[in-house]
Amino acid sequence: MPEYKWPPMEKRRVVGKRISRLDGIAKSSGKAKYPSDLNRPGTLFGVILTSPHAHAKVKSIDLAAAKAMKGVADIRVVAPAGTEIQWAGAEIAYIAAETEPIARDAMRAIKVDYEVMPHLVREDDLAKAGPRAKAAGEQVTGDPDKAFREADVTVEGSYGIPVLTHCCLEGHGQVVEWKGDKIEYFPSTQNVSGIGGDLARSLSVPVNSVNVKMDYMGGGFGAKFPSDIWGRESALMSKTAGGKPVKLFLDRAQELTIAGVRPSAYAKVKVSAKKDGTITGWQSDSWATGGVGGGGMAPIPYVFTSIPNKRMNHTAVSTNTGGARAWRAPNHPQASFITCAALEDLAAKLKMDPTELFDKNLGYTARADVYRKQIAKAKEMIEWSQHWHQRGEKHKISLVAGSSHLRRGLGMGIATWGGAGHASECRVNVHPDGVVEIEIGSQDIGTGTRTAIAMVVAEMLGLSHTEVKVKLGENIYPPSGASGGSTTIGGVSSSSLKAAANALEKLMEAVAGSLGTTADQLEAVDSTIRVKGNPSKQISWKAACQKLGVKSISETGKNDPKNPGGLNTQGVGGIQMADVTVDIETGVVKVNKIIAVQDCGLVVNPKTAESQVYGAMIMSVCGALMEERIMDEMTGRVMNADMEFYKLAGISDIGEMQVHMDISPEHDKRGVIGLGEPCAIGGVAAIANAVANAIGVRVPTLPVTPDKVLAALYGDKLGRQSLA
Amino acid sequence: MSTPKTPTTKKASGFSRRGFLQSTSAAGAGVALLEQDALAQSGKAMGPGEVPVTLNINGKEMKTSVEPRWTLLDTMRNKLDLTGAKRVCDRGTCGACTVITNGRVVYSCTMLAVDAQGKKIETIESLTAGSKPHPIVPAFVEHDAQQCGYCTPGFVMASKGFLDRNPSPTYDQVKAGLGGNLCRCGTYVGIRQAVLTAAKNLKA
Numbered sequence A: 001m002p003e004y005k006w007p008p009m010e011k012r013r014v015v016g017k018r019i020s021r022l023d024g025i026a027k028s029s030g031k032a033k034y035p036s037d038l039n040r041p042g043t044l045f046g047v048i049l050t051s052p053h054a055h056a057k058v059k060s061i062d063l064a065a066a067k068a069m070k071g072v073a074d075i076r077v078v079a080p081a082g083t084e085i086q087w088a089g090a091e092i093a094y095i096a097a098e099t100e101p102i103a104r105d106a107m108r109a110i111k112v113d114y115e116v117m118p119h120l121v122r123e124d125d126l127a128k129a130g131p132r133a134k135a136a137g138e139q140v141t142g143d144p145d146k147a148f149r150e151a152d153v154t155v156e157g158s159y160g161i162p163v164l165t166h167c168c169l170e171g172h173g174q175v176v177e178w179k180g181d182k183i184e185y186f187p188s189t190q191n192v193s194g195i196g197g198d199l200a201r202s203l204s205v206p207v208n209s210v211n212v213k214m215d216y217m218g219g220g221f222g223a224k225f226p227s228d229i230w231g232r233e234s235a236l237m238s239k240t241a242g243g244k245p246v247k248l249f250l251d252r253a254q255e256l257t258i259a260g261v262r263p264s265a266y267a268k269v270k271v272s273a274k275k276d277g278t279i280t281g282w283q284s285d286s287w288a289t290g291g292v293g294g295g296g297m298a299p300i301p302y303v304f305t306s307i308p309n310k311r312m313n314h315t316a317v318s319t320n321t322g323g324a325r326a327w328r329a330p331n332h333p334q335a336s337f338i339t340c341a342a343l344e345d346l347a348a349k350l351k352m353d354p355t356e357l358f359d360k361n362l363g364y365t366a367r368a369d370v371y372r373k374q375i376a377k378a379k380e381m382i383e384w385s386q387h388w389h390q391r392g393e394k395h396k397i398s399l400v401a402g403s404s405h406l407r408r409g410l411g412m413g414i415a416t417w418g419g420a421g422h423a424s425e426c427r428v429n430v431h432p433d434g435v436v437e438i439e440i441g442s443q444d445i446g447t448g449t450r451t452a453i454a455m456v457v458a459e460m461l462g463l464s465h466t467e468v469k470v471k472l473g474e475n476i477y478p479p480s481g482a483s484g485g486s487t488t489i490g491g492v493s494s495s496s497l498k499a500a501a502n503a504l505e506k507l508m509e510a511v512a513g514s515l516g517t518t519a520d521q522l523e524a525v526d527s528t529i530r531v532k533g534n535p536s537k538q539i540s541w542k543a544a545c546q547k548l549g550v551k552s553i554s555e556t557g558k559n560d561p562k563n564p565g566g567l568n569t570q571g572v573g574g575i576q577m578a579d580v581t582v583d584i585e586t587g588v589v590k591v592n593k594i595i596a597v598q599d600c601g602l603v604v605n606p607k608t609a610e611s612q613v614y615g616a617m618i619m620s621v622c623g624a625l626m627e628e629r630i631m632d633e634m635t636g637r638v639m640n641a642d643m644e645f646y647k648l649a650g651i652s653d654i655g656e657m658q659v660h661m662d663i664s665p666e667h668d669k670r671g672v673i674g675l676g677e678p679c680a681i682g683g684v685a686a687i688a689n690a691v692a693n694a695i696g697v698r699v700p701t702l703p704v705t706p707d708k709v710l711a712a713l714y715g716d717k718l719g720r721q722s723l724a
Numbered sequence B: 001m002s003t004p005k006t007p008t009t010k011k012a013s014g015f016s017r018r019g020f021l022q023s024t025s026a027a028g029a030g031v032a033l034l035e036q037d038a039l040a041q042s043g044k045a046m047g048p049g050e051v052p053v054t055l056n057i058n059g060k061e062m063k064t065s066v067e068p069r070w071t072l073l074d075t076m077r078n079k080l081d082l083t084g085a086k087r088v089c090d091r092g093t094c095g096a097c098t099v100i101t102n103g104r105v106v107y108s109c110t111m112l113a114v115d116a117q118g119k120k121i122e123t124i125e126s127l128t129a130g131s132k133p134h135p136i137v138p139a140f141v142e143h144d145a146q147q148c149g150y151c152t153p154g155f156v157m158a159s160k161g162f163l164d165r166n167p168s169p170t171y172d173q174v175k176a177g178l179g180g181n182l183c184r185c186g187t188y189v190g191i192r193q194a195v196l197t198a199a200k201n202l203k204a
């Protein structure tokens, strides 16, 4: 058995290089086929009739008119009379028809009678939640009361971050074709190896009757793991239609209403400290919703988990709203915002630089040294010492030159994540004609997984990454984990490394004789197999493969999360800092710059890794300044289930961005660690804190919209005189 | 390079999908009502039921039949298998469906197929139809201006329309000029660089 380890950093020829993604041209030329792009012959189009009421009982459903319409293939009721509906947008019936407009006509022709029931859709004011609020019990460490009694200084604050939606640009859905005992299934998913079984179970058919295929998918962010009711119902409609493909993708309003949300987090926080900034106590009363199931507590205090005296109370609020799903770094951005905001408020009260306050308390974190270095690097990148000022201080640097209504401020946010590799298996085939392919039941959700796998195999075989054909996106390949929780890169890089090493060993055994040596004396470099220490004794890759005769090499590799063998590991820190300018007349916040310092172990492809971090920082701008699912208490509906009013940042809203990946022997030797989540955490806090630093007061809830900035500044007395 | 047309304000087609039709330019030139030339064509398009349409896409006459209420976007995607343009918001907000008609950048979800007749329609597929891809395409790859890639064809077409009008843009003009498209994965940092690189390479 070969030894499985990453080649030393300085010897790598492919891994660690900035390589453009292999499917880049396909994507930017429109040739990449996403599930929603598939046009299979005879396709029927599916749509969903949903409930307009947040809480209601279905009294009766009349399908007669809809069924009689020309072109309608099938209608399936999923919420028959008597069903209690728990949120607006809940599915009532599925319709398949020859065209989508016809399906929609039929949908509108279905008559449903509801008995409307009282609902609760907002949780921002806990007092109004009544019996829908359920306390989760108190957690106490140390003696928080004593800590507060003996503190030199105590701050109290309220912070809140609303429910967000994933807003994947490709909506949830699939094309599915059920013919005989085979189901061809083309979902938009983060879970190629698992989703077929999920669908099979929902249909009570054998798992191996479902063939999953997906080359590309248009965004998931944690919302696209299960096959969902729409998968099951589309399959059943296909079966009824004699195996015609059914294509059903949620429309935009449905995507923003029922395809998953990120839970909210609100908290009243009290922090105590000594004069020198050492934190002594933490108390939080938090609440959250993620739909009828309520919402769990964000992990607060975040990162500074070893504060000695703590009391945490949490209340889950059940609301009549679409249910939560994992959202990039579940609960971490909320926890980071609440914690970092409270600490920044503490620093302001102590008239301390918050980076010093954070530094002073790093002993409460799991990786003080990492954070200390990262904070120093981040400060240098954002020019903290030149631009930071005391909160609210009318220091000349808080005024933007030449304009008395513009205030500039800096803030920071902190992050942590695991990121160990998931279970992953794969197979590397080396063919006699020299072709190398890897088969793996993984998926590329946009992070560059395809390219990273090719790079790892190429590195091990001494080839170029373009010489490796990556076959993924099908559940006929060896199973690999779902892409969630930053587990993919660790999992697939480790399994591909092992499979490639195994295949190479076989190839070397086949050619060693012809080079007059043994396999263990050979190395694969620059598309040749050569004798170690004697590079003139070599054979080209192609010639080596020809020696296989007619038999290909086919070797597997496996990452076992319980024993990753040092190839991947977990546990990272990250710091982000933001520089903003706030117009104190209009309340508009402009991002000048955001920087990220992130460690993530061995970086397979810095180019696509950086893209992920940029993307996460941009998501943080959205989350800090724009995004919010707005519920209407009167109708119980989502008021902004569209892209005009569910705001995302555009290309001009994001300021300048800089990413520093901690690529160093010290981090590299830890092996590969996932990146998708940790970089999507600290930015929100950084931006919110920068606003507080700029304007001198805390805007307590996100997003920091102009109206909230003005309210925080002037309360009810809006007016120029108060600017003085 | 095509010359931009001055938008003309005419009464919109009776087949308007939402009571108004919006076309936008990548330069953010705002809203204009549909042009007259499509109306002559759409006069024949009496629904309900499918009517024949002829679309001039990427220099080819393409014939199909759709109901008059079908958008250009759905017609391309579901009838002509031109799936580079994506349907995301379906309401003229996100730009994922961007095409260029008669030199103007438009959201194809806001234009009816019957109204698109008689126009010269360019889609993302045209950029790789020749022996070499249009320079914008490799520039997006070089700067990794894509993650999931679902917004990317729309951005590439918006960039083409923008560069057709602004062959030597400044960095700030790029930021303003591509404000009509949205990306959820957050690829704007790469896109800004890609458009500048494409501008340079287009001149080379």
Ligand code: FES
Pocket: B086, B087, B088, B089, B090, B091, B092, B093, B094, B095, B096, B097, B098, B107, B108, B109, B110
């Ligand atoms: S799909 Fe046309 S603008 Fe969004």
Ligand code: FES
Pocket: A169, A218, A219, A446, B146, B147, B148, B149, B150, B151, B152, B182, B183, B184, B185, B186, B187
């Ligand atoms: S790359 Fe995914 S939406 Fe833009």
